[in-house]
Amino acid sequence: MTIMFNKHLQRPADDEARNERVRFSDLEAGYSGRPVLRQLTAHIPALAMTALVGPNGSGKSTLLGVLAGVIDATSGQLRYAEGRPPAFVPQRGAVGDTLPLTARQTVEMGRWNERGPWRRLTRQDRTVVDSAMERLGVHDLAARQLGELSGGQRQRVLIAQGLAQQSDLLLLDEPTTGLDPEARQRITALLTDLIADGTTVVQATHDLAAARSADACLLLRDGRLVGQGPPERVLTPAALSRVWQPS
Numbered sequence: 001m002t003i004m005f006n007k008h009l010q011r012p013a014d015d016e017a018r019n020e021r022v023r024f025s026d027l028e029a030g031y032s033g034r035p036v037l038r039q040l041t042a043h044i045p046a047l048a049m050t051a052l053v054g055p056n057g058s059g060k061s062t063l064l065g066v067l068a069g070v071i072d073a074t075s076g077q078l079r080y081a082e083g084r085p086p087a088f089v090p091q092r093g094a095v096g097d098t099l100p101l102t103a104r105q106t107v108e109m110g111r112w113n114e115r116g117p118w119r120r121l122t123r124q125d126r127t128v129v130d131s132a133m134e135r136l137g138v139h140d141l142a143a144r145q146l147g148e149l150s151g152g153q154r155q156r157v158l159i160a161q162g163l164a165q166q167s168d169l170l171l172l173d174e175p176t177t178g179l180d181p182e183a184r185q186r187i188t189a190l191l192t193d194l195i196a197d198g199t200t201v202v203q204a205t206h207d208l209a210a211a212r213s214a215d216a217c218l219l220l221r222d223g224r225l226v227g228q229g230p231p232e233r234v235l236t237p238a239a240l241s242r243v244w245q246p247s
């Protein structure tokens with residue numbers, strides 16, 4: 001699927017396109033009166049982990065929002081390879097504490113794309129929800145109110161909701177921030193398994209070790225792309241110190 005804004009997207013060669021889950025070109029986006037992303041041209045490799053790296057406010061969440069379809073680009077082009085609609089797991093702070101939902105109801109919302117909001121779930125939906133909660137180790141929290149959970153527990157519930165969408169494109173905003181080492185390891189292993197099973201994963205992260213173990217990196221500064229490619233090429237000491245220098 002191609003979403004066109006107002007520019008022409010150069011088509012990649014066929015063999016390149018086969019390895020790309022998403023491609024965007026001259027992408028611009030922001031909030032009312034605040035442009036954020038400027039002239040981004042890059043691709044997200046299929047069946048791989050891409051890390052979005054950059055200082056606070058560099059535009060990582062905004063880019064994820066655009067890829068997820070929750071923020072409209074103002075110009076440029078965005079093309080998705082064939083596949084299911086993306087599953088988006090926002091930062092846990094972006095989800096209200098006061099939502100009157102249990103952990104299980106939160107994960108069940110991951111089935112709404114298939115079933116429609118508040119519709120009765122099928123047995124298969126319930127199996128998918130159970131399995132997602134098991135994989136994130138949150139099944140014992142099922143009856144607890146989302147707002148009563150610790151930050152790390154809530155984070156894992158939100159990732160389980162993303163998993164329950166059974167998308168082949170999973171977009172995660174800082175999925176391991178604030179998690180204890182065991183939970184972090186569990187999520188890292190889970191993401192590796194998902195990729196092996198046919199999912200493309202994009203995560204915004206401040207964890208440089210996680211970014212270094214990704215297959216590809218997009219490095220952002222002030223809404224501009226200042227590096228893309230394999231982490232060992234992009235996350236060099238020189239590039240990192242340039243990006244983290246005060247502007």
Ligand SMILES: Nc1ncnc2c1ncn2[C@@H]1O[C@H](COP(=O)(O)OP(=O)(O)OP(=O)(O)O)[C@@H](O)[C@H]1O
Pocket residue numbers: 031032034036054055056057058059060061062063204
């Ligand atoms: N809802 C919003 N309305 C207006 N401006 C916003 C909104 N959300 C983010 N911004 C601004 O957009 C810019 C990019 O923010 P964004 O959240 O995309 O950065 P980020 O790289 O994800 O940052 P962080 O590492 O802190 O999560 C910042 O200047 C921010 O203040």
